[in-house]
Amino acid sequence: xxxxxxxxxxxxxxxxxxxxxxxxFRGGIKGVRIKKKSPIFIGRRxxxxxxxxxxxxxxxxxxSYSEIHGLATNGLRFGNNVTIGRFTSIRPSSYYGxxxxxxxxxxxxxxxxxxxxxxxxSGKVKIGKNVMIGPRVSLFAENHNFSEKDKSIKEQGxxxxxxxxxxxxxxxxxxxxxxxxxxxSGSVIGAGTLVTKDIPKNSVVYDKRDKKMALR
Numbered sequence: 001x002x003x004x005x006x007x008x009x010x011x012x013x014x015x016x017x018x019x020x021x022x023x024x025f026r027g028g029i030k031g032v033r034i035k036k037k038s039p040i041f042i043g044r045r046x047x048x049x050x051x052x053x054x055x056x057x058x059x060x061x062x063x064s065y066s067e068i069h070g071l072a073t074n075g076l077r078f079g080n081n082v083t084i085g086r087f088t089s090i091r092p093s094s095y096y097g098x099x100x101x102x103x104x105x106x107x108x109x110x111x112x113x114x115x116x117x118x119x120x121x122s123g124k125v126k127i128g129k130n131v132m133i134g135p136r137v138s139l140f141a142e143n144h145n146f147s148e149k150d151k152s153i154k155e156q157g158x159x160x161x162x163x164x165x166x167x168x169x170x171x172x173x174x175x176x177x178x179x180x181x182x183x184x185s186g187s188v189i190g191a192g193t194l195v196t197k198d199i200p201k202n203s204v205v206y207d208k209r210d211k212k213m214a215l216r
Contacts, residue, residue, distance in 0.1 A: 023061070036060070043086070049095075057082065057109065066090075071097065072104030072121065079109035085135070088117035103141075103160065113137070114173070123160025123179055128167035134191070139163050139177045166201070 004013055023041035030048060031040045036056035043064030048054070050070030057080035062068060065087045070076050072092035084090070092102030102122030107113075111127055114135040119125055123141030127133075141163045145156040161180035165171065169183055172191035183189065183199045190206030199205055 031056075037080075053104070054078075060084075063088070063115070069093065069095070072102050074104040074106075074124070076104050076121075077106045079107060079111070079129070081110045082107050083112040085113050085115040085117060087115055088113050088119070090119045090121065092121045100158070103162070107131075108167070122158070124162035125164075126162070127165045128169070128185065130168045131165055131171070132169070133165075133171045134173035134175070136173055137171055137175045137177075141179050143179045 004016065020041065023043055024039055026042040027040040030042050030046065033051040034040070034048070034054045034056055035052070037058045039059060040056050041059070041061040043062060043066070045065050046062045046068065048062070048068045048070070053070040053072055053075035054068065055075060055077045057078060059081045060078045061083040063084060063086040066084050067089040068076065068084065069091045076090060076092070090105060092104045100122065103124040105119055105121040105125045105127070107127040108129040110129055111131040111133070113119070113133045114137065116136045117133060118138040120138070120140045120142055125139055125141050142158050142160050144153050144158055146153045148156055163177055163179065164182040166183060166185035168186050170188045172189055172193070174192045175189050175195065177183070177195045181195050181198060183195070184201030184203065186202040187199050188204045189195060189199070190204070193205055193207040195205070
């Protein structure tokens, strides 16, 4: 675990320690049936389903009000020191088990997803090591089929190519990443960018608003 900044007052440190202790306690209770390496930290009102399909390394943190839905063919796999931010939803499948069961998520060591994120992992979503994902980022590893004009879109089902974010990437606030995309290692995606195609390694990508996605 990283050490607390020395400039923080003792009172604030006590508050941090107390909140962390409660998360550790919840992890011991709500983490039952999750396949894990202790410790695991769970905030208030975290919803976790299908725990037998969830695998956690050490120091995994599910912050308050996050939703971890484990109904997936390959499960949800969290490496060491992974943090899932407040109000973030991870959904591979329908709540009710109807339709196709999704693939799931793999997120490697020291990576984090910021608050209010959405990970739609019906197709495979793989996130590498040391990846920083900002607030309100959405990943959709699924596309609805719509080519047959004599059928409703809902009847035509979906396709799944998957999404990969390689090691050491920074994904800015409000980014949307669509199915079939690979983001190469060392890349930076600017806030608010819609990513619809592969990004080469060590790229800086941002949405200029008046033009299509720009690559520098």
